[in-house]
Amino acid sequence: AALKRCDEVGSSKHPLKDVKFSYGTAGFRTKANTLDPIMYRVGLMAALRSVKFKGQYIGVMVTASHNPVCDNGVKIVDPYGDMMEEKWESYATTLANAPNGELAATLQDIAKALDLNLEDISKAKVIYGYDTRPSCPELVASLVDGFNAIGVEVCKDLGVVTTPQLHFVTRCLNDPSYGEATLEGYYRKIAEAFKKIQGPGKGPEVVLDGANGVGAPRTNDFKKYVGKAFNVTIVNDASHKDDVLNDSCGADFVKVQQKAPNNVTPTHGVHYVSFDGDADRVMYYFFDKDMKFHMLDGDKIATLIGGYLAELVKDAGHSLNLGVVQTAYANGSSTAYLENEMKVPIACTPTGVKHLHHAAKDFDIGVYFEANGHGTVIFDSKVEKKIRDTDASKLSASQQEKHALLLNVIDLINQTVGDALSDALMVEVVLKQKNWTCEDWDACYTDLPNRQLKVSVKDRTAVQVTNAERQTTAPAGLQEAVDEAVAKYSKGRSFVRPSGTEDVVRVYAEAETRELCDQLAYEVAQITH
Ligand code: NG1
Numbered sequence: 281a282a283l284k285r286c287d288e289v290g291s292s293k294h295p296l297k298d299v300k301f302s303y304g305t306a307g308f309r310t311k312a313n314t315l316d317p318i319m320y321r322v323g324l325m326a327a328l329r330s331v332k333f334k335g336q337y338i339g340v341m342v343t344a345s346h347n348p349v350c351d352n353g354v355k356i357v358d359p360y361g362d363m364m365e366e367k368w369e370s371y372a373t374t375l376a377n378a379p380n381g382e383l384a385a386t387l388q389d390i391a392k393a394l395d396l397n398l399e400d401i402s403k404a405k406v407i408y409g410y411d412t413r414p415s416c417p418e419l420v421a422s423l424v425d426g427f428n429a430i431g432v433e434v435c436k437d438l439g440v441v442t443t444p445q446l447h448f449v450t451r452c453l454n455d456p457s458y459g460e461a462t463l464e465g466y467y468r469k470i471a472e473a474f475k476k477i478q479g480p481g482k483g484p485e486v487v488l489d490g491a492n493g494v495g496a497p498r499t500n501d502f503k504k505y506v507g508k509a510f511n512v513t514i515v516n517d518a519s520h521k522d523d524v525l526n527d528s529c530g531a532d533f534v535k536v537q538q539k540a541p542n543n544v545t546p547t548h549g550v551h552y553v554s555f556d557g558d559a560d561r562v563m564y565y566f567f568d569k570d571m572k573f574h575m576l577d578g579d580k581i582a583t584l585i586g587g588y589l590a591e592l593v594k595d596a597g598h599s600l601n602l603g604v605v606q607t608a609y610a611n612g613s614s615t616a617y618l619e620n621e622m623k624v625p626i627a628c629t630p631t632g633v634k635h636l637h638h639a640a641k642d643f644d645i646g647v648y649f650e651a652n653g654h655g656t657v658i659f660d661s662k663v664e665k666k667i668r669d670t671d672a673s674k675l676s677a678s679q680q681e682k683h684a685l686l687l688n689v690i691d692l693i694n695q696t697v698g699d700a701l702s703d704a705l706m707v708e709v710v711l712k713q714k715n716w717t718c719e720d721w722d723a724c725y726t727d728l729p730n731r732q733l734k735v736s737v738k739d740r741t742a743v744q745v746t747n748a749e750r751q752t753t754a755p756a757g758l759q760e761a762v763d764e765a766v767a768k769y770s771k772g773r774s775f776v777r778p779s780g781t782e783d784v785v786r787v788y789a790e791a792e793t794r795e796l797c798d799q800l801a802y803e804v805a806q807i808t809h
Pocket residue numbers: 305306345609631632633650652654778779780781782786
């Protein structure tokens with residue numbers, strides 16, 4: 281009966297029009313006005329995913345992150361807060377594109393292929409959250425129609441939240457040892473850890489650009505828990521005004537434009553932070569004595585946090601294997617710095633958090649960041665247990681102090697997914713521990729000038745890539761032409777890949793000077809076109 285209802289409600293209330301959808305690096309993401317049937321179908325899919333986990337909670341987040349306000353999107357979160365397992369992405373795509381009236385049959389096919397018992401749907405549990413986009417309420421209603429049609433047992437509404445908050449709460453619902461499964465539980469866990477590390481004093485001045493998105497009101501809520509230890513002023517906090525979301529502000533704007541967002545007054549000595557539209561990415565920047573803008577991106581954050589953690593773990597008396605995971609977008613200088621000066625192992629993966637998160641699991645402590653500021657640190661669960669179970673009385677006095685610090689640092693980190701707030705707090709901790717200004721941090725290495733361009737092509741799937749997206753295998757001759765261009769530039773590096781979230785091909789280039797870099801980027805864009 282439930283399956284029949286899925287088709288009835290689907291055909292009558294959420295009919296699919298003639299659009300093709302594909303579950304990619306960011307789930308389903310496209311123009312909000314085409315997403316209604318997809319939301320409904322994701323509701324069905326999430327229920328099935330919960331069946332797979334014997335009724336554990338599955339999370340669903342409705343957001344289009346840094347995209348313009350006319351876009352929206354949806355992604356499914358696994359019980360421990362990871363992105364949905366890759367193998368299921370194709371099933372999600374199949375269900376999303378199933379013709380009207382064939383949802384029951386498609387669900388049955390998928391259940392059969394995955395050896396799931398559809399009777400167990402009655403024990404499925406889901407929790408969902410959404411960002412501040414004006415299209416969210418209607419799309420969320422379609423999602424809930426999906427949950428109800430298929431007949432989940434529990435369906436929790438977490439409300440207007442950041443993506444990492446939804447991941448955190450999903451994890452806690454299934455693993456109470458991770459924290460209390462509420463927003464309050466999230467604020468309290470992070471705030472307590474931060475206050476214990478930083479002490480009672482007032483922290484350095486932080487100006488936070490909320491991208492006019494959900495990060496602004498939720499950070500404002502957090503302020504009540506953390507007090508003056510996090511001395512933050514929020515700008516671009518107009519999350520109630522639809523048209524300004526991510527507009528000339530936010531982490532993506534800062535990274536791509538390589539300049540400060542709107543409404544930021546340059547002041548020397550202040551720490552500047554930008555979140556993206558769903559607060560899972562963070563960018564730092566500062567203005568030097570001459571008011572020149574300097575960006576501290578995901579690569580700088582990875583080296584700062586990775587370097588500090590490696591020291592801290594050692595000083596606390598533990599011998600652990602810490603590694604840093606990057607993508608091809610990591611600045612060449614950051615890779616050289618990690619390799620040659622910090623001597624930490626590095627892994628390179630394709631773009632997309634799921635790839636980085638996965639690779640980070642190969643280390644005892646895996647630090648992963650995309651250059652665009654999405655990242656976190658994950659501790660192998662056995663390693664984390666070993667750290668927590670350490671008999672501190674057997675440690676030296678200085679080790680005991682570091683060990684206590686490490687325990688708080690672990691609590692400060694949102695291990696489930698990149699979390700702009702938790703990452704920013706972690707940066708503040710490291711700067712204070714090292715007694716560093718942003719200038720000191722920036723001086724670790726100098727970024728090679730770099731440029732990202734978007735190229736519109738007829739069919740971006742014609743561009744195929746290999747070697748963690750650093751080389752193309754098709755169309756024929758493209759890679760040879762790129763290599764030839766790169767060879768002409770001092771410290772040149774460039775690659776071309778199809779975007780997973782936009783209908784464009786992305787070109788990345790870096791070279792010794794700004795001028796050479798821009799020349800190389802435009803030359804490769806010409807080749808790609
Ligand atoms: P695509 O569109 O595949 O390049 C972008 C970002 C990713 C990731 C995803 C998901 C760049 C170059 N790419 O992917 O890092 O954040 O969006 O949002 O920034």
